[in-house]
Structures are given as structure tokens and as C-alpha cells.
Amino acid sequence: MSVDERWSQASRLKLCHVCLRPDHETRQCKLNGCRVCKRRHNTYLHTTQTLNTSPPGASTEQTAEPANSARSDVACSSTMLTSDSAAVQNTLTASTLISTSESLLSTALIEVINPINNKKETVKCLVDSCSQSNYLSHNLRQKLNLDCQPLTASNVTGIGNTPLTYQPVLCAAHIQSKLSDFNAKIDFLVLDQVTSRFPQNYVDISHLNLPASVQLADPTFNVPSQIDMLLGVEMFWTIVTGAAKRLPTSKRTFLIPSKLGWLIAGPVEGASAHLHTGNTRSHLCLSDLSAQMTKFWETEELPSETDSIKNGNEFKSHPINQHFVENTYRQSDGRFVVRLPLKDSPDCLGNSFNIAKKRLFSLEKRFSNQPELKSMYVDFCRSLSDVTKLITSRITPPLASLPGPPLDDRNPHRLDRYLRLEQLRQHFWKRWSAEYVSLQQQRYKWRERQRDLQLGEVVLIKEEGLPPLLWRMGRVVKLYHGKDGVPRVADINTARGVIKRALNRICPLSSQQES
Structure with a gap:
């Protein structure tokens, strides 16, 4: 039955x-009105085409309310922009009298894996093509124990150009469908939080x-x-495989x-007819290039006179500088002598100096009594020095x-720059050890073709955890x-039977031919 028929x-x-x-009559009823528009009629009599409480076809003059009424006959909506910068979430909340639908964003259940310890978690992910970056929650990072590094050259903002009140960190993780x-x-x-719970209310999908x-x-x-996770435009068009249907x-939908x-x-039409509010979420990550360039040049600028005086005073009062001033002098030949800062007095070492001197x-x-021994000792020290120079060269850091x-x-x-150079060094060492060092090894096994195992030959079967005298004996029946x-x-x-x-x-034991 249609609304007009009702x-x-x-x-x-x-x-x-x-x-x-x-x-009783309608004006005498003490119950609440429509749950959608809050007017004086039953929810089953609500229609999106008209907001009058009078039945269809009635004249406007007979049902019009006074101009100072608490409600208006004209459909209206009010919007309010709220921002939660702590969660980088900007929510546009719209309260309307005629909305009976719930807008759904694309979500997926995926597995997130720590690439270091292979720890795995299944999370609900929001797939958003309007986000320029990928996000995950701090709670998920703690569960997976992901390694992070500070991010100093990014500005995260959302709707209304609302900036983030803290600096996020960057981490890497694997995702698996x-x-x-x-x-x-x-x-x-x-x-700290990607977004709030979504959807905000349960959605009835029985009619879909x-x-x-x-x-x-x-x-x-x-x-x-x-x-706990948001995949932005970087991954959106990678995972989408076809047109929407x-x-x-x-x-x-x-x-x-x-x-x-x-x-x-x-x-989803009619999914939230009992609601009168809906939430629309959008996530953006924008970087103000001009502001970032300004920070870059400010970092590279020379310190001002005030900063120099302040830093100079702090340096003079630093314990390292005080130790340098008190324990540094110059010899007559121009060399500087600096005393090492020891945590304890050298006296705690005991009489080790005299013992070392005696030895x-x-x-x-x-x-002096055995010149041959001295020559061998000198040659050994030179060889050790050459090996140390090779190890401490640019190919690899000191041991x-x-x-x-x-x-x-x-x-x-x-x-x-430092980590970039370290990455290049690790790449070179990996290739050098895999492609060059391995070629310098002499292989003594399998240089000559040995006799193949023959049918009927008696053999011993290796068993882990058992001595060779307890290994089982058998005869080869198939190859x-x-x-x-x-x-x-x-x-x-x-x-005990045939095994493979x-x-x-x-x-293999010695055959009759070999014997």
C-alpha cells in the first residue's frame, strides 16, 4: 500500500x-510524531514528496501552520563542519528532514604483516580514492611491533585545511588479500586514530x-x-580491476x-529510515609546497646573533667543553694533548701497567735470544695488519x-644522506660477497663423476639422533x-618394509665389484 493510500x-x-x-482525534494524541521528520503524523504516513501533516489533496489554507511555528513546511537542512585533528578526521554532518539513506564507503578485510617478524593481524581497511597517503592506527602499529622513523617533511591536513596537531611517523608493512x-x-x-567506527549505525541490507x-x-x-587502516589513491587504482556495477x-549502490x-x-536507500542524521567522511593528505620550502630555507639559514650568543653560552657550560678546557695543552712541537675523560680513577685498574711492562x-x-722466532712474530704481525686494513677498508665497516x-x-x-650511503654500502657488500667472494673458494667435492647406485646394492640408511652403528641396513629395489x-x-x-x-x-656399502 502506498503512502497516499495509507x-x-x-x-x-x-x-x-x-x-x-x-x-480520539489527532490534536488530542499524546504520542510522539514521525521518527523521520518529527512532525505530527505516524512514521508509516511519512513521505519524501511532501512534509505536510495533512492528507494528500487537502488545501494548503486548511493545514498551514502559523509563521512563528517551531517547524516550517519547507524542507530544510543544516550543515555543521567539525574537525578532529587528533585523528586527522574531518566529518561533515548533515541533519535533514528528507534523508532516509546511509552512504557506505568501500571497506575490506585484509591481513597486515610485519616484514621483520612476520607477525600477522586481520583488520578492517577503508579504501579511499580521495586520500593522497596511506594511514594505519597507532594501536595496530603496537600490535605488529612495526619499526617507525620520524617524518619531518610532510604536512597532513584535511577538510577545511585543518592541520594535524602532532607529527606522524612513517612505517612499512605488507598487506595480503x-x-x-x-x-x-x-x-x-x-x-592515533584513522577515523571513527564505520558505519556509524547498523545498516539493514536485506532488501539489497x-x-x-x-x-x-x-x-x-x-x-x-x-x-585501523586507510588505503589511499596510491593503492586504490592498483587493486581495482574493473568497472563498477x-x-x-x-x-x-x-x-x-x-x-x-x-x-x-x-x-543504501531505506537502510536508516529510523535515523535523522548521517555522517559523510572524507580523508585528505595535502602538503603545502610553499610552506615546506620555507621551512627548508629556514633550516639552511645561518643562525642569528641572538641564537649564536645563546648557543655559545650553552656550549661553554657543557661538561665536555669544560673537560676540554681544563685538560688540554699544546706541546713544544705543536701537538695537542687531551686527557681522556674516564668514569673512574685509573687506580681502579690496579698494578696492571707494571705487569704489562714486565711481560x-x-x-x-x-x-733477542731466538732471532727466528722474532722473524716469525714480525711476519705474523704484518699479515694481521694487512688483514685488518682489508677488513676496515671501505668495503665493510670495522668488526x-x-x-x-x-x-x-x-x-x-x-x-x-647517511642512510642512503649505508644502503649503497650494504648493496655493494651483498653483491661482492655473493658474486666475487664465492668464486675464490676451492670446491673439492663432486669434481669427478662417481659411480651411480645400483639395484640390489646393500646400503645403510642415515638416521638423525642415532650413531652409525645403529643405522638400519637395506637393499635397493628401485631407483x-x-x-x-x-x-x-x-x-x-x-x-620393517620398503621405504623411500x-x-x-x-x-652404500662396498660392492662385490669394488671388493
Whole structure:
């Protein structure tokens, strides 16, 4: 029954237009009105074409309300722009009398993996083509224990040019689709909160009649959930694989094919008829090039006179500078002598200097009595010095230095000069050790072709955790050859039955021919 027919039926039966009961008139009803527009009629009598409480066809003069009424007969809407800079979220909230739809953004369930420790988490991700960067929440970063680095050359803003009140950090993570083999490594900006729970309210999708053959990227797209990740335009057009398709039961709801599964987006008509507010979210990451260039030049400028005086006073009062002034002098030949800053007094070392001096004199006396031993000692020291020079050359850092983090998979454009040089050094060392050093090794195994294993030959089967005297004995009954015609695997008949083993796990006994 249409809305007009309901109005006609309620008027014919002389029912109250608020509660649809026949025992009183509409002006005497004490119940609330429509849950959509809040006017004095039942929700089942609400229509989007007219906002009058009178039945269709009634004259305007008979149903018009006074000009100073709390409500107006004209459909109106009020917009309010609110920003949550702590979460880089800008929400445009629209309160309207005629909206009965919930707008859905594309979401997907994906697996996020830490590339270092392979820790994995399944999260709900928002796929947004209007965002210039990719984001993940601080809570997800802590769960995966992702390594981060500070970001000093980016300005994150949203709707209304609202800047971020804190500086985000940058981290890298792998994403993996749950429905396909698609995976990628992406750099993310870490925020305290990507956005609020989405959708804001539960959405009824029973009228959409989604095809059973469609595998949704997010089967729970209509249930309010926490959003821990946002994929921007950098990945949006990478994962989308085709054109959007309109649902037969909805004119404005679309299915979008992607490598993560089918994404669903658009307004869902009638899904939130009980609501009178809706939230529209948009996420942007913009960088003011002029402001960033200004910061760059300010960093490169020479310090002012005030800054020089301030920094100079701080340097003079620093303990390192005081130690340098108090314990530094110049010799007559022009050399500077600086005393090492020791945490404790040298007396805590005991009488080690005298012991070392005594051993040195003893070694010199032995060398004077045995010239051959001294010559061998000198040659050894020279060889050790040459090896040390080779190790501490530019090919590799000193052995005493701490190893740096692996930088092979880092984006070189996001590294500073030192890390960029370190990445080049690691790349050179990796290729030098893999392509050159390996060629300098002499291989003594498998230089000559050995006799192949024969059928009926008696062998010993290697067993992990057992001494050789307890290895089982068997006889070869079948051989499996590789593509090169060489036997690789054999079936061996033992006291416990026939087993299959690779030839590198078999020890052949001496055959009759060899004996």
C-alpha cells in the first residue's frame, strides 16, 4: 500500500494520524510524531514528496501552520563542519528532514604483516580514492611491533585545511588479500586514530539481494567496526580491476571488482529510515609546497646573533667543553694533548701497567735470544695488519662497529644522506660477497663423476639422533632418476618394509665389484 493510500484509508476510517487509533482525534494524541521528520503524523504516513501533516489533496489554507511555528513546511537542512585533528578526521554532518539513506564507503578485510617478524593481524581497511597517503592506527602499529622513523617533511591536513596537531611517523608493512594472492609492501603514516567506527549505525541490507556468487571484500560492511587502516589513491587504482556495477535492487549502490574482493559503496536507500542524521567522511593528505620550502630555507639559514650568543653560552657550560678546557695543552712541537675523560680513577685498574711492562721486557729478551722466532712474530704481525686494513677498508665497516639495520627494502627517496650511503654500502657488500667472494673458494667435492647406485646394492640408511652403528641396513629395489638421468631417490627394502629415501641420506656399502 502506498503512502497516499495509507492517508486515504486513515481518513476514511477516522483514525488518529499519530497512533492510528479510532478513539480520539489527532490534536488530542499524546504520542510522539514521525521518527523521520518529527512532525505530527505516524512514521508509516511519512513521505519524501511532501512534509505536510495533512492528507494528500487537502488545501494548503486548511493545514498551514502559523509563521512563528517551531517547524516550517519547507524542507530544510543544516550543515555543521567539525574537525578532529587528533585523528586527522574531518566529518561533515548533515541533519535533514528528507534523508532516509546511509552512504557506505568501500571497506575490506585484509591481513597486515610485519616484514621483520612476520607477525600477522586481520583488520578492517577503508579504501579511499580521495586520500593522497596511506594511514594505519597507532594501536595496530603496537600490535605488529612495526619499526617507525620520524617524518619531518610532510604536512597532513584535511577538510577545511585543518592541520594535524602532532607529527606522524612513517612505517612499512605488507598487506595480503584474504581472497587472492595479491600482496604489496606499503609505507604508512601512523596516526592515533584513522577515523571513527564505520558505519556509524547498523545498516539493514536485506532488501539489497546481493548475489550469492559475489565474494565481498568485507562481509561485515554493514556492521559498525573499528577502522585501523586507510588505503589511499596510491593503492586504490592498483587493486581495482574493473568497472563498477550497479545493484539491480538499488539505483545508487555499486559493486566494484578488486583484488581484495568485491567492494560495495554508495547510498543504501531505506537502510536508516529510523535515523535523522548521517555522517559523510572524507580523508585528505595535502602538503603545502610553499610552506615546506620555507621551512627548508629556514633550516639552511645561518643562525642569528641572538641564537649564536645563546648557543655559545650553552656550549661553554657543557661538561665536555669544560673537560676540554681544563685538560688540554699544546706541546713544544705543536701537538695537542687531551686527557681522556674516564668514569673512574685509573687506580681502579690496579698494578696492571707494571705487569704489562714486565711481560713486554720478557718478550723482547726472548726475541733477542731466538732471532727466528722474532722473524716469525714480525711476519705474523704484518699479515694481521694487512688483514685488518682489508677488513676496515671501505668495503665493510670495522668488526668492532655495531651492525646497522637492513636497508635493502627501504625506499631510497625516504632516507637521509647517511642512510642512503649505508644502503649503497650494504648493496655493494651483498653483491661482492655473493658474486666475487664465492668464486675464490676451492670446491673439492663432486669434481669427478662417481659411480651411480645400483639395484640390489646393500646400503645403510642415515638416521638423525642415532650413531652409525645403529643405522638400519637395506637393499635397493628401485631407483628414481632426475631430469639429468642421475638417480636421486631410491626405494629400500628393510626388515620393517620398503621405504623411500633420497640418495644423500644413504650410505652404500662396498660392492662385490669394488671388493
